[in-house]
Amino acid sequence: MASDPTPPAEAANTAIDSVSVLSEDSRRRMYTFIRRARRAVTRDEAAASVGISRKLAAFHLDKLVDAGLLRARYETPGGIRKVGRRPKVYEPTDGQITVSIPDRRHELLADLLVDAVLSEGADETAAQAAMRTAEKRGRQMGEAVRDETRPGRLGPERGLTACERLLDRFGYEPVRETPTQLRLRNCPFHPMAAKAPDLVCGMNRAFLSGYLNGLEVSGVEAVLAPEPGECCVRLCPSDTERDDEMAQDH
Known part of the structure; x- marks a missing residue:
């Protein structure tokens, strides 16, 4: 049996933290939008999906990254390399969120x-x-x-x-x-x-x-x-x- 890299008690705490992060409406809607996009999404796209500013979107996206729900990287959309800084893009991680109190296995x-x-x-x-x-x-x-x-x-x-x-x-x-x-x-x-x-x-x-x-x-x-x-x-x-x-x- 493969070892579990994260103890279940710690994983439960992480899951609770993740659910808490998703309690904010704009954040939850952006997370849903990115999951459904099936591709890396820019901050501008994420902001437009819920009708908020790019700066506010960046704040919420960083929260989702910190919670382990998204990962961020720098990439040129469409694979076309342009002069200047590449935009930051976001995509969902492979993790699943399961919270059960009391614990179920x-x-x-x-x-x-x-x-x-x-x-x-x-x-x-x-x-x-x-x-x-x-x-x-x-x-x-x-x-x-x-x-x-x-x-x-x-x-x-x-x-x-x-x-x-x-x-x-x-x-x-x-x-x-x-x-x-x-x-x-x-x-x-x-x-x-x-x-x-x-x-x-x-x-x-x-x-x-x-x-x-x-x-x-x-x-x-x-x-x-x-x-x-x-x-x-x-x-x-x-x-x-x-x-x-x-x-x-x-």
Whole structure:
């Protein structure tokens, strides 16, 4: 899986900033005009599209560039080189704006399902392929983080601390209930999980189990523990860890 160059929390903040920039009417209309033009647009053209001065248009265009919605460069329209300074032109970036509060990760779920369909074996059902794909993706992510951070041996407490970063990045809103248990306040796959709980919650558990395995966290497991309005999965002490704790208590 390709690494995400921008952490989701940071990306969410960027998206909110972008939406805020587009709240101004002239700015939003110029942005729409430039996107529909399908070519680089000059300041004069952008100003004329909304009926404002070139100077005011430049101010709004610079705001759109700062927000990452447009990119600017100098170019002679039509490719004809003329004497003097080339005009500044603007064109849309490739980025998409998605804002969801609380955070949703439908693109991850869709990606996993596509991989499952493309890799489904003759001896497995579609649901089995989905679980396998989710576990594999989580494991690969855990292995990548372990290779990068080299955390050494990870018991329950240190392991959950290492997991919290991923869980927070993907919108799970983790809450440490005890030193060895994480409750996940948000389901990043809602409302799909409500529509197909067996499939989506099963994939969610498989994904988080794979991550624990890839990160080599001992004494912790991902278990299904549905609660209204929360994620269906919790990270809890494994059966072996619980047995050890009970033995120590006695």
